[in-house]
Amino acid sequence: MRYTLRQIEYFIATAETGSITLASERVNISQPSISTAIAHLEQELDTQLFVRRHAQGLTLTPAGKALLVEAKRLVEHAQQLYEVASEANDKIRGQLTLGCMVTLAPMIMPELSHAFTSAFPSTKVMQVVGDHDTLLQKLASAEIDVAITYDLHVPEGFDFVPLASLPPHVLVGEIHPFARLSAVTVKDIASEPLLLLDLPISREYFLAIFMQEGLTPHIAARSPHQDILRTMVANGYGYTLANVRPRSDTAMDGRKVVRVRLAGDHRPMVIGLVSPKERRKSRLIELFENHCRNRISDAYIPGMVAPVMEKRIRLD
Template sequence: MRFTLRQIEYFIATAEAGSITLASERIRVSQPSISTAISQLEIELNTQLFLRRHAQGLSLTPAGQKLLVQAKAVIEQVQNLYTTASEATEQVRGTLSLGCLLTFAPMLLPEVSHSFGAAFPGVQVRPTVADHSVLLAKLERAELDIALSYDLSVPEDFEFIPLAELPPYVQVAETDPLAARSAVTLDELAEHDFILLDLPLSRDYFLGLFAAAGVTPNIVGQIQHQEVIRTMVGNRYGYTLANVRPKNKAALDGRRLVSLRLAGEHRPMRIGLIRVGQQVSTRLVRSFEDHCRHLISDSYVPGMDAPILNLRRV
């Protein structure tokens, strides 16, 4: 055999990205290195793997499509070798396929991944960022080992390990008259414009808070991206409700934001680990669970202001 696992990995990355440029960005390898690896693989296998179209990027040939399936199986078998060796020698090694919910991934994922890799140098963390339903589907198909998400709509055959509670709060512009308040009720918010985070579970959660209080919000915007909402709020288009408390005190355009305590008793979001319930955990996954239990709590969530401090400004 005169091809390498690295060439196979570059081939898989390019096939999934649809271009060498995107593959280079995703796996942080230079474009010439990826291009050379694919060319060498095609020469060794004596077959064309990609159709190269300048305007449309790359597409797999029929042979490339078949090879992609086999290539992924080879990489999985290699990872299983590391897992088996780890279990036999009591060393923590291998690749952890980690899912993370997109709404808090920018804050949580970097420190969690880096600190776990630093604690276990033989481990490579391979992250996937997606919404809750996609993470569950990938866990079920064994494409992910474990995921960080909320405890909303977790099926019975999955296990949820709670780590921290994130109570809801109100976010307004620094120049908004409400910014002088320390707390506000849902009744008081009813007369103000509301910008809703329009992701399936988040939408149901926030609207459920109003419904439980018998209040109808004045929704003026339904947006799926938190940073867009923060910028809209910073420009006085309305207020929003949130659970994550980023350390960054400003929107992307530099306008500062203020958070207010949402008065009353409201169900918090819970960050935790999700995995398939009946699946036997490997030493690698168990080590990651222990790492998260020690790292994440109500008094410390990576990238966020601590939930228990109930800080006024975020």
């Protein structure tokens, strides 16, 4: 056998991203190394794996598609060797691919992943960020092992383990009239310019807050990027609705934002772990899920003001 497992991993990354540049970013290796690995595989296997189109990136050939299926099995079997050895000598090692909801990732993932790999130095956590639908697709295709996301839409075939509950709130700039209030109602905000977080499932969740009150919001702008909305809010464009509570009260440009409680009985977003029901969980994944249960709760969430802490701040 004149190819390596590493070359196979580079091939998988390129096939799934459709780009040598994106594959390079995913596996944290140089683009020339990716190109060399693919060229070596094509030469060794005596077949073309990709069709190279400048405008559309790389597309798998029929042979490449067939190889991708077997390549994933090969990597999975290789990973199982580590698991067998780990169970035999009681040492935890191996790689886990963690998906995380894009609105949660900047706060949760760095501390959570670093704490786990510090506790188990022979492990590695690969991080994948996406919206809710994208994470479910990647779980179904085995591109990620487990995901941290919300409970808004978890289809049949997936398990959801709740970790922490985040009710919605209103975010405004520090000179906005609402900034001086302890709470506002949906009726209070309906006619104000709403800057809507435009992500699948999240978008419908926020609009449903108005629908259950028989109101229609005045949507002034939309963006799938949470940081852009926070900066627009800080600059006086309007307000936004959110569930995440970053510990920082500043936007990306340094201006301040103010969190205001949304009065009424509104469905919270519940942070939790999602994984496929039928897929066997390795010891590494089970340990990581237990790690998440220990480090994410209503009392503590990495990078955020947790719900219990929020209540104490309001009481003080």
